[in-house]
Amino acid sequence: MTYQPPVRDHAFILRDVLNIDQHGDLPGFSDAPFDVVEQILEAAAQFTGEVLAPLNTVGDKTGCKLDPVTNTVTTPPGFKDAYKQMCEGGWTAIGSDPAYGGQGLPHVVNLAFSEMSSSANMAFSMYPGLAHGAYSAIHVGGSDEQKQTFLPKMVSGEWTGTMNLTEPHCGTDLGLLRTKAVPQADGSYKITGQKIWISAGEHDMADNIVHLVLARIEGAPAGVKGISLFIVPKFIPNADGSVGPRNEGAKCVGLEEKMGIHGNATCVMQYDEAVGYLIGEENSGLKIMFVMMNEARLGVGMQGVAQGEAAYQAAVAFAKDRLQGRSLTGPKNAEGPADPIIVHPDVRRMLLESKALIEGGRAFLFWTALHGDLSHVHPDPAVREKSSDYMGLMTPVLKGYLTDKGFQVCSNAVQVHGGSGFTEHFPVSQFMRDCRIALIYEGTNGVQALDLVGRKLAAKGGRAVMTFFQEIDQFIGENDSDEALKPFIEALGGVKAQLQDGTMWLMQNGLQNPDNAGAASTDYMHLFGLAGLAYMWALMAKAANAKIAAGSSDPFFTTKLTTGRYFIERILPDAASHLAKLKTGSATLMALPAEAF
Template sequence: MAVYQAPLRDMRFTYRELLGSDKVTELPGCEEATPDLVDAVLEEAGKVCESVLFPLNRSGDEEGCTFENGVVRTPKGFKEAYETFREGGWVGMACDPDYGGQGLPNCVNTLVEEMICSANMSFGMYPGLSHGAYKAIKRFGTDEQKQTYLPKLTDGIWSGTMCLTEPHCGTDLGLIRTKAEPGAAEGEWKITGTKIFISAGEHDLTENIIHLVLARLPDAPPGIKGISLFVVPKFMPKEDGSVGARNGVACGSIEHKMGIKASATCVMNFDEATGWLVGEPHKGMRAMFTMMNAARLGVGVQGLGIMEASYQGAVDYARERTQGRALTGAKAPEQKADPIIVHPDVRRMLLTMKAYTEGGRMLAAWISQELDYAEKCQDPKRRQEAEDFVALMTPIVKGVLTDLGSEVANLGVQVYGGHGYIREWGMEQYVRDARIAQIYEGTNGIQALDLVGRKLGAHTGRYLRRFFHPLSEYIDRIMDDDELEDFALPLAKQFVRLQQATGYIAQKGLSNPNEAGAAATDYMRLFGLVAMGYLWVRAVEVAKQNLDGDEADFYKAKITTAKFYFERLLPQTGALFAAIMSGSRTMMEMDEAAF
């Protein structure tokens, strides 16, 4: 049966010991985010996720959302759970105190988001979308827009959406047809068009829904350079902050999906809906990317959350399920069979799940900590370095962690065997829920193209240097450390492969873009595996310093898991490298009719 307990000890390891929580408290606005405070926040978030959200995960999946006469209702218990969540201040945890938020660091918010996604990924969609809308309005909105919307979004009494996709276009947003015509009042626009796949587009959790909509002004140039962003509320806000008349936006239908069934995915129709421009005319993609990048990091965390929940369920089952005898003799002679955790192949699956989950947690937290520096550091040089690093790593976090989320969820089903395939045991839901994370906010193929097509060559390789230079210096430092000899040389070897693959893609891609496109997905995976390898070595450094303490078993397990990662998982890079270097010819020379 599916189980979930917030992994607080490992989160404390990542936040405190690996990343160094003292670094974050040096940033303006983060001074109060002390280890003790963060521990209390994580512990309380864990309780909410375990006792309020997780019990609704399966029932929400079974019931799904319903649509009738333009009204969307979330599953039984969701409205009450959301109110508990909102009253606890969790919606605005990382929001600016000026708008009623708690101002906690992004890296803490990421750990809480992981717990939410593990406990109930569908539920997490609603506050997650709101936070993206908050970020876009905060950065690009007018003062009036900020005062109107941000306190309500922070409080959670209003929620937000991203309205990008249309029936005829997804990734290629330059093709959108939704139009904006001048309204009767100054500054107002009338938005007309249809958007599809709009998560949380309509629901019964909040009193108002704030849509951020991409549309074209009458004088818009063609393509991506002619898109503007508008804020379009479901109900018109009154001056006193209450909701007024219904705007010209309505849900036309909801999708019936493979997974995340308790998250409403809507077709939204805008019929001369009143909206206001956010940011500059024709610069909507710049503003929308603020939401999209935040969402892409959040989707990576969804993959991580699914990994943790799947792993916990698999471990619990493997300890209880008896089947066969250990190959070296009975381990539980008092029973008719041994627990399946004694079998090497089951341990292979569990350790794969554990290594990817804990490695993914370190990666997501690392990027989130750098995001704190990008947003709050007062040193312009350090802030720029952090911005570059986050830009480089965002597609990797989204793409690699969601791919691994799907892989780990499938391993969880495999550990359960036939029971994993049966709905009542809860594991197959993770497979279905995880699958969408590889698709929305830009498919993982798009993430890989973003990495090789935009990030590698940006500013003559400046983004890459934010990763390559520190990693090179780190490898040089540990090469002569006898305590790390099992890790330093393999990491150095795979880093060389990453560098060689980067050079190959950069060189070949200039003369034939198909070369970069053919290598992109394998390159993204290679990059992600090396990044996690680096973090695993750092984790080993920390663990080796604590082997004589009261928690020696925890740290020994860290080292053992790291060894498994280096011996069994990191070697994938060899095959990935070979595939990258094989080029695009066999992929592109196939005649279309032969497929």
């Protein structure tokens, strides 16, 4: 089975659901009319399907190799050449600023490419993915000189980037970090400390690696208020921007043995008086790093969808090919010894559940990414404010909900394969192993849920969630009399009421006892995810109905409607369960003393 990039589905969302051409007069969008976007999608599918996908198993089996003498890492066979092709094709520059050699296209278009590359080869796609995050942090927080020095090479892909947050004793609680920065007479700093789990921290595909490192300047305040951000390059650039001498104090001293993403170098980075350059103001590092982290969280939500898509495709291929038993309603493959397992209702349940979650999740991701674009380039301040609010509110939902569901889809794919899925003869075990990290890194899903209920809901007096409720109410009001859309409108109205109920409960009970908010957070995040997907399925159903009403007999649209009805009938009822659980509060959850576990 080979991965087939879902170009048709991407095109449907971008053209028919989001109608990106309506923004054609805005910066970035003016260079991306849909006919151009369609060509980009086709080219992206060819590159990811033909170049990256064949290397996925290679990367998994071979992994990365560290030379302990030179502290250099060799990536799996084929990775270096594929990365070169990626750079030559301009794929590293799609969404980047033209001032630094980027193409300046909307980030939602870049996300479509990123999904394809992640489905094709998640471990490989993390190298350019993290580099783009580092680019974004420097773009927002760096000085003009830093931008001119580092960004053109990062946009071209000649240099990659990393984010260095976690230390052996602290991950989520960054206030505990110990890496220190000592000011030097020339304005640079000496950085000393150890960082762990640094994805793409050392490799042989680029000429330089630009590490972004969180550290504490001597004498800085304790906790998160005293954290600064530094550029610590593997090689120190010369005045003309070329690669200069090795930054001897910055080294990879270990590679992690991991469950998955073997093709990505997950490094232990040791900094011993390495040369570093402060980004932005002293003690404001976390604010700048959050630019990278928020972009990464949206990207991790995308990874959940991407691995789910690849696993779903593999499961469908297997279910159509594997002969086992007879249909409950009589043979469907009368000439053969048995029927393909896709005739069995329970196999169809797993496949349809996967299809509904992936297609709804993809739409939710693209819808949010479009708001990210509008938050930067729309001329109306009210639109920019709403879109910025949505980005803040939806990011933890997308990261947490879509990775949970992506892993569930991968698990379903293994189940569809039966015993074959548990072996390494088929690709689904790798998809499941690779996907598992997405629930953990860039802030575990429990942390995402806490961020949602603890910070994002209450931000600006709850403005973002209230705006979302109003948007859904407006959509329902505008389409209430549409008979063809009625099941979707009713379902959306129902789950919106449940989400509103859960939100009010949290506002009343979370302030009274913070443990209530913590206990409810994961169920609330899943309830929010279901509401988001219900809205997306209503939007997609409306677009599909319009195509059918206009005379289209393309089965793509009827299939879309059937998949959406499955979501309403068999997945959306979970919302009631999440609401009931979150409203039980924290009393029982917190009742046992630690020694009782």
